[in-house]
Amino acid sequence: MLEDTLSIKVKRVQESKINQVDWDNLSFGKVFSDHMLVMDYADGEWKLPEIVPFEDLSLHPATSAIHYGQSIFEGMKANKDADGNVLIFRPDLNARRFAESCERMCMPVIPEDFFTELIKKVVDLDRSWIPDQKGCALYIRPFLFATDHFIGIKPSDNYKFIIFTCPVGAYYSQPVYVKIEEFYTRAAEGGVGRAKTAGNYAASLYPAKLAQEKGFHQLVWTDAKEHKHIEESGTMNILFELDGKLITPSEDSDTILRSVTKRSAVEIAKHWGVEVEERRITVEEIVNALREGRLTDAFGAGTAATIAQIAKIGFRDELFELPPIESRTISTRIKNYLTDLKSGKIEDEMGWLLKF
Numbered sequence: 001m002l003e004d005t006l007s008i009k010v011k012r013v014q015e016s017k018i019n020q021v022d023w024d025n026l027s028f029g030k031v032f033s034d035h036m037l038v039m040d041y042a043d044g045e046w047k048l049p050e051i052v053p054f055e056d057l058s059l060h061p062a063t064s065a066i067h068y069g070q071s072i073f074e075g076m077k078a079n080k081d082a083d084g085n086v087l088i089f090r091p092d093l094n095a096r097r098f099a100e101s102c103e104r105m106c107m108p109v110i111p112e113d114f115f116t117e118l119i120k121k122v123v124d125l126d127r128s129w130i131p132d133q134k135g136c137a138l139y140i141r142p143f144l145f146a147t148d149h150f151i152g153i154k155p156s157d158n159y160k161f162i163i164f165t166c167p168v169g170a171y172y173s174q175p176v177y178v179k180i181e182e183f184y185t186r187a188a189e190g191g192v193g194r195a196k197t198a199g200n201y202a203a204s205l206y207p208a209k210l211a212q213e214k215g216f217h218q219l220v221w222t223d224a225k226e227h228k229h230i231e232e233s234g235t236m237n238i239l240f241e242l243d244g245k246l247i248t249p250s251e252d253s254d255t256i257l258r259s260v261t262k263r264s265a266v267e268i269a270k271h272w273g274v275e276v277e278e279r280r281i282t283v284e285e286i287v288n289a290l291r292e293g294r295l296t297d298a299f300g301a302g303t304a305a306t307i308a309q310i311a312k313i314g315f316r317d318e319l320f321e322l323p324p325i326e327s328r329t330i331s332t333r334i335k336n337y338l339t340d341l342k343s344g345k346i347e348d349e350m351g352w353l354l355k356f
């Protein structure tokens with residue numbers, strides 16, 4: 001049944017909403033395309049997926065995901081090349097991460113190839129929703145949540161998997177200000193930090209709000225035990241250029257969400273011959289480098305934000321200004337490379353694009 005993807009039932013919208021979109025003023029996550037894919041899990045198996053008009057869901061008030069948080073998601077982007085082909089950046093890695101999130105949260109796994117096939121179907125149907133505007137993309141949001149009507153703590157027996165898409169503009173419209181967080185934590189060892197699960201983001205809201213009140217966009221999380229090591233920032237992994245090397249926290253601990261964008265930045269930098277170190281990075285090391293002017297670049301990496309250059313880093317009562325954006329060779333090079341690759345302007349030498 002799972003293999004039978006060609007026969008996905010499609011119920012099309014009667015009238016497309018595409019003409020209502022203000023394409024020149026796209027923000028992030030507010031506009032939704034015409035269709036969504038829905039696939040239920042029940043009786044120990046995946047039911048047939050269906051593509052239907054994007055519409056509200058009707059939920060039982062005891063739907064277990066709402067109460068107990070068995071809910072995971074993914075995020076990826078589609079663009080178009082000059083010939084109108086759809087390009088999706090490394091969906092195989094998202095499929096794998098989704099499966100890993102499923103495992104950690106006791107949810108039924110969707111076979112990776114099948115996951116990618118479903119993404120393809122729903123994006124193909126709404127391919128006219130992929131924006132052409134610079135910096136814009138069709139954001140793809142697959143998610144899975146527990147749907148048992150049950151009050152009590154146990155893995156649900158029933159689940160709903162949905163993929164919808166939204167044309168989006170830039171996530172950050174300017175270089176970001178971040179603050180190194182030494183009290184609140186995003187993830188502890190043995191916890192769920194490596195899973196893209198809903199509760200992680202709910203837990204980050206309050207500390208992020210406190211930082212935003214002080215004028216920062218995002219936090220830089222440190223390890224939960226000692227707050228001595230740098231982990232990641234908001235929904236981005238973080239990279240620094242220090243003494244001519246690109247450094248980024250290693251993913252050995254299970255507290256960092258393994259970013260596809262970060263992985264790609266590391267791989268392409270190595271391919272260019274840049275020295276890259278994935279290792280533990282202490283706050284002290286970064287702060288000393290900031291004081292001594294040796295930190296020449298810092299940036300976040302994530303699908304939503306792409307490459308987000310960091311302009312200021314707050315630490316305790318200090319605020320460090322980083323070198324001007326014009327001088328950021330490595331982050332600018334990676335950013336331009338990924339942007340050009342995703343829109344088909346340069347050859348896909350790494351074999352990262354799914355094209356259809």
Ligand SMILES: *Cc1c(COP(=O)(O)O)cnc(C)c1O
Binds near residue numbers: 075196237
């Ligand atoms: C999604 C996410 C990222 C970025 O991962 P990408 O695969 O690059 O999109 C980084 N950190 C967290 C916490 C995330 O949720």
